[in-house]
Amino acid sequence: MFSSAKKVLVFLMTGFVAFGFLAPLSHAQGGKMGYVDLRRAFYEYEKTKKMENELNGLTEDRQKERDKMVEKITKLRDKIELLSGDARSKKQGEIDAELVKLQEFDRGTRQEILTKKNDMFREVVEDIQKVVEELGKKEGYDYIFDSRNIMYAKESFDLTEKVVKQLNK
Numbered sequence: 001m002f003s004s005a006k007k008v009l010v011f012l013m014t015g016f017v018a019f020g021f022l023a024p025l026s027h028a029q030g031g032k033m034g035y036v037d038l039r040r041a042f043y044e045y046e047k048t049k050k051m052e053n054e055l056n057g058l059t060e061d062r063q064k065e066r067d068k069m070v071e072k073i074t075k076l077r078d079k080i081e082l083l084s085g086d087a088r089s090k091k092q093g094e095i096d097a098e099l100v101k102l103q104e105f106d107r108g109t110r111q112e113i114l115t116k117k118n119d120m121f122r123e124v125v126e127d128i129q130k131v132v133e134e135l136g137k138k139e140g141y142d143y144i145f146d147s148r149n150i151m152y153a154k155e156s157f158d159l160t161e162k163v164v165k166q167l168n169k
Contacts, residue, residue, distance in 0.1 A: 031142035034159040038146045041128050044164045051120040058116065062109045069105060073098045131166045135159060 042048055073095060080091045136144050144159060 032140055033143045033145070034136075034141055034157045035145040035147045035150055035153055036128075036132055036163050037158070037160040038125075038128065038148065040160050041163050041167065042124055045124060045127070045167045047127065047167070048120070048124050051124070055113065055116055055120065059113060062113070066102070066105060066109070069098065069102045073102065127167060128163065131163050132159075135162060135166065 076091060076095045076098065080088055080095065083091055132144050135141070147153075147158070147160075
């Protein structure tokens with residue numbers, strides 16, 4: 001079995017070999033190629049910035065809720081120091097219940113934020129893909145690659161600025 005690093009290497013090598021065969025063929029037939037820096041397009045897209053601000057707001061709101069829960073537990077722990085016997089045991093039960101609530105809150109919050117991040121990423125990448133496809137069809141490109149898989153290309157093949165401008169319209 002291949003390790004994951006070997007699989008990635010085989011995948012990249014296959015891509016380079018395919019590109020090596022396709023590029024001369026495309027060029028010989030007058031094909032048109034370009035590339036897009038997906039990372040740059042992602043972060044320069046205004047929708048991404050807006051979604052990140054919303055996500056940061058959600059994170060801050062959840063942190064405030066969490067801080068209140070921790071404060072409540074701290075106050076209960078301070079009160080337990082003054083108690084003894086059954087009253088102390090009862091108060092410890094309250095603390096334990098609040099700790100369980102805090103753990104559930106943390107788990108739920110992590111999942112909620114992760115889901116929102118994944119949804120945001122998926123939505124933005126779909127928008128970029130749509131713009132790239134429209135640009136490719138409109139301007140007659142045969143191939144538009146993601147720059148992460150290109151070792152070298154002339155800057156004149158970089159379509160990132162066009163994609164970002166179209167995304168932000």
